[in-house]
Amino acid sequence: MRNRLVPGMLLVTMLFALAAAPAMAADAPIPPNNPTSTQLVNTQNVPGDITKGLFWNGKTVTFHGEAIGEVMVRGDYAWIHLNDDAYMEKNVEEGATLAGYNSGMAIWVPAELTKQIDTYGDYKHEGTIVEITGVFNAACKEHGGDMDIHATSLRIIRPGHLVVDPIAPWKVWLALALIALAFGLWRLDRMTRNRISPHRGV
Amino acid sequence: MIVRPRKEDHLVIGKYTGKVIVGVGLLMCIPLVTSIAFAEWDTAVDFIIAISACMVFGFGTQALCRTHKDLSWSHGLVVASGSWFFATALGALPHFLSGHAGSYLDTLFDVMSGYTTTGLYLLQDLDHVANGLNMWRHLLTYAGGQGIVVIALTFLFKGTAGAYKVYVGEGKDERLLPNVIQTARAIWLVSLTWLGLGTLFLGVRGMMLGQGPVRAFLQGLWVFMGAWSTGGFAPQSYNTFWFHDIGYEVICVVIFIAGSFNFAMHWAMWTGKREEIRKNVETISFFITLTVTTLVVTFFLAQANIYPDAMSLFRKVFYQLASAHTTTGFSTIYSRSFVTQWGPVGLIVTTIAMAIGASACSTGGGIKGIRMGVISKALVQDVRRMISPESSVIMEKYHHIKDTWLSDGLVRGAMTVTIAYLTLYGIGAIIGAMYGYPLEQAAFEMVSACSNTGLSCGITQPFMPDLLKVVYTLGMWLGRLEFMSVFALIGYGVAVVRGK
Numbered sequence: 001m002r003n004r005l006v007p008g009m010l011l012v013t014m015l016f017a018l019a020a021a022p023a024m025a026a027d028a029p030i031p032p033n034n035p036t037s038t039q040l041v042n043t044q045n046v047p048g049d050i051t052k053g054l055f056w057n058g059k060t061v062t063f064h065g066e067a068i069g070e071v072m073v074r075g076d077y078a079w080i081h082l083n084d085d086a087y088m089e090k091n092v093e094e095g096a097t098l099a100g101y102n103s104g105m106a107i108w109v110p111a112e113l114t115k116q117i118d119t120y121g122d123y124k125h126e127g128t129i130v131e132i133t134g135v136f137n138a139a140c141k142e143h144g145g146d147m148d149i150h151a152t153s154l155r156i157i158r159p160g161h162l163v164v165d166p167i168a169p170w171k172v173w174l175a176l177a178l179i180a181l182a183f184g185l186w187r188l189d190r191m192t193r194n195r196i197s198p199h200r201g202v
Numbered sequence: 203m204i205v206r207p208r209k210e211d212h213l214v215i216g217k218y219t220g221k222v223i224v225g226v227g228l229l230m231c232i233p234l235v236t237s238i239a240f241a242e243w244d245t246a247v248d249f250i251i252a253i254s255a256c257m258v259f260g261f262g263t264q265a266l267c268r269t270h271k272d273l274s275w276s277h278g279l280v281v282a283s284g285s286w287f288f289a290t291a292l293g294a295l296p297h298f299l300s301g302h303a304g305s306y307l308d309t310l311f312d313v314m315s316g317y318t319t320t321g322l323y324l325l326q327d328l329d330h331v332a333n334g335l336n337m338w339r340h341l342l343t344y345a346g347g348q349g350i351v352v353i354a355l356t357f358l359f360k361g362t363a364g365a366y367k368v369y370v371g372e373g374k375d376e377r378l379l380p381n382v383i384q385t386a387r388a389i390w391l392v393s394l395t396w397l398g399l400g401t402l403f404l405g406v407r408g409m410m411l412g413q414g415p416v417r418a419f420l421q422g423l424w425v426f427m428g429a430w431s432t433g434g435f436a437p438q439s440y441n442t443f444w445f446h447d448i449g450y451e452v453i454c455v456v457i458f459i460a461g462s463f464n465f466a467m468h469w470a471m472w473t474g475k476r477e478e479i480r481k482n483v484e485t486i487s488f489f490i491t492l493t494v495t496t497l498v499v500t501f502f503l504a505q506a507n508i509y510p511d512a513m514s515l516f517r518k519v520f521y522q523l524a525s526a527h528t529t530t531g532f533s534t535i536y537s538r539s540f541v542t543q544w545g546p547v548g549l550i551v552t553t554i555a556m557a558i559g560a561s562a563c564s565t566g567g568g569i570k571g572i573r574m575g576v577i578s579k580a581l582v583q584d585v586r587r588m589i590s591p592e593s594s595v596i597m598e599k600y601h602h603i604k605d606t607w608l609s610d611g612l613v614r615g616a617m618t619v620t621i622a623y624l625t626l627y628g629i630g631a632i633i634g635a636m637y638g639y640p641l642e643q644a645a646f647e648m649v650s651a652c653s654n655t656g657l658s659c660g661i662t663q664p665f666m667p668d669l670l671k672v673v674y675t676l677g678m679w680l681g682r683l684e685f686m687s688v689f690a691l692i693g694y695g696v697a698v699v700r701g702k
Binding site for chain 2: 038041042044050051053054068069070071072073074078079081083085086087091092093096098099100101102103104106121122123124126138139140141143144145146147148163165166167168171172174175178179181182185186188189192193
């Protein structure tokens with residue numbers, strides 16, 4: 001009996017580990033971009049000299065980030081925006097530490113590829129983390145000088161999910177106390193106004 | 203001798219400040235309804251707390267400060283600046299409770315930026331904030347553009363001679379109609395008509411660009427509020443760069459240029475005096491300086507070969523410069539692109555456009571077109587005097603609603619305020635430079651804050667020094683109220699402490 005118990009427990013443990021492995025892999029931190037969106041905007045060929053242009057202009061880059069907001073389909077292509085900031089994996093509502101502004105890149109991508117993206121980030125959603133490969137344009141000729149990446153491929157790194165922002169109980173108590181106080185002061189204001197002022201509604 | 207304010211002075215200031223704060227609380231009902239509509243329950247509770255806090259303050263001060271006395275000029279100025287102070291402190295509650303702000307100082311910065319229609323912000327993870335909070339951010343700037351005192355005048359003050367003094371204290375002095383309450387309502391009539399049309403155009407355009415109807419109209423409403431108030435807030439961290447569309451940009455430009463015009467000129471147009479737009483010294487001044495600044499930046503960026511063709515170059519330069527000159531703060535380039543792509547010339551010329559700013563008695567900030575017009579006319583007058591015979595009398599006039607002859611007093615007034623702005627810009631730039639930022643970037647950021655523009659070259663960050671946050675916040679306040687009201691509040695404080 002004991003001889004069967006030990007291998008059985010080992011088997012169960014292995015099965016559990018195998019089942020949990022994808023989830024654990026999915027939760028593993030995603031390495032930062034190289035280059036990041038900040039580097040794409042900031043890195044000049046010659047520091048301080050605008051005439052020499054931006055270093056990454058015209059180069060093919062692989063870039064990942066949280067799909068944010070929405071997809072805007074324009075014919076066969078579409079605009080998406082990928083944020084590679086501190087809130088890419090977990091936003092403030094989920095308890096992310098405040099770490100500055102959002103930052104990201106506008107991506108011009110074949111509309112067909114965007115069908116893989118299931119969630120776009122907003123207050124109630126953490127968006128799908130998407131990796132694209134394409135050409136970075138410091139000032140895109142096709143798009144009126146916009147800074148963008150023209151993507152040719154797209155793959156999903158991690159699907160998006162719903163975000164719940166529960167109401168903190170202390171906020172409810174504070175709200176009730178303030179409502180009661182405000183109502184009391186409003187009544188006091190009305191009563192003293194009627195008693196003292198002959199000019200109602202001044 | 204400084205005269206210490208009497209009890210009656212405190213009472214009248216407290217009473218009217220309380221009324222304005224009740225108005226702010228009522229305004230918060232709109233984001234509360236938005237939160238409920240989108241089932242953002244935590245945000246809804248944040249707004250209930252903030253509304254209640256405003257009511258406690260408003261009803262509390264009105265109950266405590268019972269008086270029949272009407273407002274004097276000094277009261278009006280103190281009520282205006284004091285109302286802005288308390289409206290900022292209480293209006294910051296939803297930002298703070300949302301958890302997206304690093305500190306209460308950051309929230310004060312954001313709310314002051316909203317009320318003053320500046321558009322700089324320190325809120326973090328903006329792309330994940332609730333619709334309710336976004337509604338509040340944009341409503342702040344829309345209401346601030348008309349003037350929060352104007353709101354209170356419109357809805358809460360029932361005919362008082364002192365109302366005009368609070369109205370002037372908020373940096374507005376045009377009487378469109380004989381009664382100041384009617385004037386405040388006229389401002390709202392114009393603004394709400396534009397709100398309806400602007401939101402419709404932006405919403406429809408948003409849908410054509412691939413946005414869903416709810417999001418298109420909600421964002422259309424917010425972008426309108428940011429544009430009309432020359433505030434520059436946008437619902438996404440990408441600002442108006444989000445839309446990637448020349449049509450959307452054109453609609454925005456039309457709205458923010460219209461928003462930067464004097465309300466008196468809007469009223470003249472509204473009442474059929476269409477020639478006013480051609481003759482007004484402010485529009486003439488605006489179009490001259492906008493043309494010159496656009497040409498200079500276009501020339502230098504063309505030399506540097508930053509943009510791939512003439513159309514892209516003009517589109518980018520005109521949008522940023524028009525946004526800067528109207529003190530809106532919308533942008534279609536990244537903040538750091540002002541440094542890495544536009545360079546020192548682009549930064550300096552944009553700074554000059556922001557420093558000059560929009561029209562007086564509009565939603566915009568800066569030195570203002572009318573002062574530039576008056577000072578330019580005075581310069582022309584002096585040159586003409588120099589080259590004319592001594593016995594000749596040289597007179598200059600300018601047109602703003604009506605023709606006005608230039609007087610020494612008028613020129614002195616324009617120069618005084620201009621010098622005050624330049625001093626403020628200079629002090630802030632030096633403080634920024636002392637923190638190690640390059641001078642042209644420090645000047646850009648300070649001018650942007652004090653002229654209530656909101657463009658950034660990257661200095662404004664949640665982790666920038668606290669003192670710089672305080673300097674920019676005070677700069678926004680001083681710039682929006684055009685100094686006098688804030689000085690009156692400081693004077694009132696000194697009189698309380700040191701008066702006899």
